[in-house]
Amino acid sequence: MHLLNLGILAHVDAGKTSLTERLLHSAGVIDEIGSVDAGSTRTDTLALERRRGITIKSAVVSFTVDDVTVNLIDTPGHPDFIAEVERVLGVLDGAVLVVSAVEGVQAQTRVLMRTLKRLRIPTLVFVNKTDRRGARYDGVLRAIAERLTPAVVPMGTVGALGTRQARFLPGVGSYDVLADHDDDLLAACVEGRVPEELLHAALVAQTRQVLVHPVYFGSAATGAGVPELVAGIGELLPAADGDPEGPVSATVFKVDRGPAGEKIAYARLFSGILRTRDRVPFGEPRAVQGAAVQRPTQQRRAHTARAEGRVTAISVFDSGTDVRQDAVPAGRIAKLWGLSGIRIGDALGEPRTAHDHFFAPPSLETVVVPAPGTDSRSLHLALTQLAEQDPLIALRQDEVRQETSVSLYGEVQKEVIQATLAEEFGFDVSFRETTPLCIERPAGTGAAVELNKKDANPFLATVGLRVDPAPVGSGVSFRLEVELGAMPYAFFKAVEDTVHESLGQGLYGWQVTDCTVTMTHCGYSPRQSHAHQGFNKSMSSTGADFRGVTPLVLVQALRRAGTLVHEPVHRFRVEAPADTLGTLLPALAALRAVPETTETRGERAGVEGAVPAARLHELEQRLPSLTRGEGELESAFDHYARITHGIVPIRPATTRKS
Known part of the structure; x- marks a missing residue:
């Protein structure tokens, strides 16, 4: 018996959790299929998940297919919880991407498939809801090929489409995609004879190599197509690997x-x-x-x-x-x-090779407003526990104003945090208006130095720092232009750590990034003590001296370099009826969105461009009225752009970063 760690991914409401229930039922794990609407599913265990009918936290459940033990991980579908999906992707052997036969390929579906292909995770596609009115076969299959991946292998057709009697009719109908990667299969196709075993071998090999994506159709509600999908999971996806004799x-x-x-x-x-x-x-x-x-x-x-x-x-x-x-x-x-x-x-x-983030970090922020009488320490402890479960809910504590800020992906996530604090911790909170999470980048080069026992330096430490701009996306690097042996390493370490911490808030209060900080001067007072007496702290440098003087020097260097505030910008794509472009384009301009390409295909039109994260929520709210309810929006963080208009936003400084 071998193992398979399988992820179920989808755009919200495509039927991902319902499919999980059906898979568990077909494997004999549960006797009765739970309902998302009734809040009785196995994997949505949080009260909030059951009430809202959405998955918020990933959940693991196991079942057996023939000789394969499957650890199935149900993941959130809403883009506000994409961080939860990201953490799961790194532990998967294979995936099932669920697409609705009614709504078709949606915004989050495209984001997920791009990531699955980039990480080379073997993936089966399951087109759900074939029993629903408005379900499509050819149109959805064409959209998958055009918008997700051209390397699709339909594993069958559908009978009685759009009715409760809809059924999956198995049978690989096209060898073309498989033959593109297999010379023996291509030769067999040319000769007009394709042995079943050759076709199956090519399908297995190419699915596991992420060269093709088999597509199944069915219904989680009725069970149509699920046995064929289960067979595909067991036969086409690779087993978990790992050396039990190796180091942990x-x-x-x-x-x-x-x-x-x-x-x-x-x-x-x-x-x-x-x-x-x-x-x-x-x-x-x-x-x-x-x-x-x-x-x-x-x-x-x-x-x-x-x-x-x-x-x-x-x-x-x-x-x-x-x-x-x-x-x-x-x-x-x-x-x-x-x-x-x-x-x-x-x-x-043993650490594995670290990976970059698969998805962009949060680009929004809000301030938690507790109800009168709330114990601030207990609230901060509760928020800290939430941040443990979702590290991208970065907490920022303002000791002066006694305020806590949290970073977000969107408004739904804010509602979930509010409900979780109320239901699990008993805290009544609200939030201030959501604002974009900006960054600062150095405008030029600046340097400063504080000398030990000179001028008004209250610390027994010499620290000189130079700040230089660095390429976009390079983050922060710390370098030395002084000899490492010039003072104890612990003092260098104190300076380096304090530099990284202090860059959390720049001249305008935002995190400073894409810069190189070079230590140009160093010095300290050696340990002072007398015979039969202890260490004289007042005459000897300590790590606290370097942690104290470094922020002062760094701020001086930043002021001389200057910083520029950049706001988060998202790439967007809007698909809408072509006759609504006359209304849509002026509205996009009013939201500071910049359309870069516009294309029309029949009665539909697509507009792609960039929009500030600060205006994205407003675009989401206005889109239905601008497009008669037929517009679809896909967006993802793309880059930070310098703010060149209006008033530069200032983030209140804190005395401590949580």
């Missing part, structure tokens, strides 16, 4: 809390065997940025030290539930207890 290596993709508040880590094991009572290192050592520092061996080891914890309990997923085990082998997904400091994205044991 796993990735944490979800963190939950148990009834007593204990942390529970969901992890995919890629190598080795993890047992209860094992002590395991976790977390990722932060790499040194730039070509700066070659450290002595002992200092380098200290820098890369990772947290360590003891696994106190393990559960693995089996037949629709999770069961306690003494060990978990490579390839499996497990729930782990005992790792109190664990965070989403942490590596357990």
